[in-house]
Amino acid sequence: MTIAFIGAGNMAISLIRGLVKNGMQSSELVAADPSDEQRAKAQELGIRAEANNARAVSDADIIVVAVKPQIAGQVLKALTTVTSSQLVISVAAGINLDSLQAWLPRDQPIVRCMPNTPALVGAGMTALFANNKVQAKHLAAAERVLQAAGEVVWVPNEELLDAVTAVSGSGPAYFFLLMEHMTNTGISLGLDPETSRKLTLQTAFGASLMAQQSTETLTTLRQNVTSPGGTTEAAVNTMLELGMAETIESALRAAQQRSVQLSKEFGDS
Numbered sequence: 001m002t003i004a005f006i007g008a009g010n011m012a013i014s015l016i017r018g019l020v021k022n023g024m025q026s027s028e029l030v031a032a033d034p035s036d037e038q039r040a041k042a043q044e045l046g047i048r049a050e051a052n053n054a055r056a057v058s059d060a061d062i063i064v065v066a067v068k069p070q071i072a073g074q075v076l077k078a079l080t081t082v083t084s085s086q087l088v089i090s091v092a093a094g095i096n097l098d099s100l101q102a103w104l105p106r107d108q109p110i111v112r113c114m115p116n117t118p119a120l121v122g123a124g125m126t127a128l129f130a131n132n133k134v135q136a137k138h139l140a141a142a143e144r145v146l147q148a149a150g151e152v153v154w155v156p157n158e159e160l161l162d163a164v165t166a167v168s169g170s171g172p173a174y175f176f177l178l179m180e181h182m183t184n185t186g187i188s189l190g191l192d193p194e195t196s197r198k199l200t201l202q203t204a205f206g207a208s209l210m211a212q213q214s215t216e217t218l219t220t221l222r223q224n225v226t227s228p229g230g231t232t233e234a235a236v237n238t239m240l241e242l243g244m245a246e247t248i249e250s251a252l253r254a255a256q257q258r259s260v261q262l263s264k265e266f267g268d269s
């Protein structure tokens with residue numbers, strides 16, 4: 001199985017690094033990018049790098065589209081030698097299957113993915129959806145590629161990728177915002193900045209790990225650490241009275257709607 005990456009930016013390099021770490025032969029990987037600097041990063045991982053996209057994809061079984069969404073159309077339309085025996089995996093945010101299909105041969109098997117930024121440190125969360133040209137071997141191959149950067153889930157219809165964008169795609173920023181305000185408040189309560197940051201980050205990490213290792217619901221986990229009349233209850237009640245639940249719901253709905261809108265704009269470009 002040979003994999004060609006179109007675009008050797010942050011996302012592609014993270015996937016390549018993960019694939020090589022997971023035992024994939026570097027001779028099975030190639031990356032194409034116009035930037036000397038990005039090609040040098042790919043070569044540092046021991047793989048072939050090309051300035052020419054067509055040359056990179058010519059003998060690939062899988063083509064990973066990892067360019068910015070704004071240029072995905074022009075890049076794919078220029079790849080005139082792509083055949084339907086090649087699986088195309090797109091990580092380009094907001095580019096829907098209709099657009100990808102319009103820019104590729106008619107019977108192209110395509111998997112559309114929505115990864116998130118922690119993929120850059122191997123802790124990504126990627127949701128995938130495949131078109132009806134994809135076979136079982138393609139599903140397994142797409143999982144293998146994206147698992148190189150973290151966890152994967154399949155969604156049963158493409159519209160759900162807008163919900164995925166609202167939850168995990170944009171999600172890291174919500175946690176950064178929460179951690180930013182927790183750290184700042186810790187400082188205003190007298191902690192030094194380094195200590196306040198460490199307390200916040202390790203608490204976020206620990207809470208996520210506890211939730212992942214538990215079979216309890218998130219509500220039960222929260223109730224288990226909220227003693228009546230205690231400090232946690234004082235904080236949680238304040239958050240809920242100030243509208244935290246409604247704020248989160250409105251925020252995620254806004255992200256989902258913006259994702260729908262961006263898909264339309266990118267599809268037209």
Ligand SMILES: NC(=O)c1ccc[n+]([C@@H]2O[C@H](COP(=O)([O-])OP(=O)(O)OC[C@H]3O[C@@H](n4cnc5c(N)ncnc54)[C@H](OP(=O)(O)O)[C@@H]3O)[C@@H](O)[C@H]2O)c1
Pocket residue numbers: 006007008009010011012032033034035038053065066067068069071075091092093094114115116117118119120
């Ligand atoms: N990074 C993330 O956390 C993340 C999360 C979710 C989804 N994604 C998606 O992943 C894709 C890549 O994102 P990224 O963060 O890796 O972006 P990036 O770092 O900018 O990588 C894109 C690469 O494509 C290169 N490129 C530009 N024109 C090209 C062409 N015609 N042919 C081949 N390569 C070309 C760019 O080179 P130049 O720099 O020289 O232009 C750049 O090295 C995007 O579509 C994005 O929506 C990324």
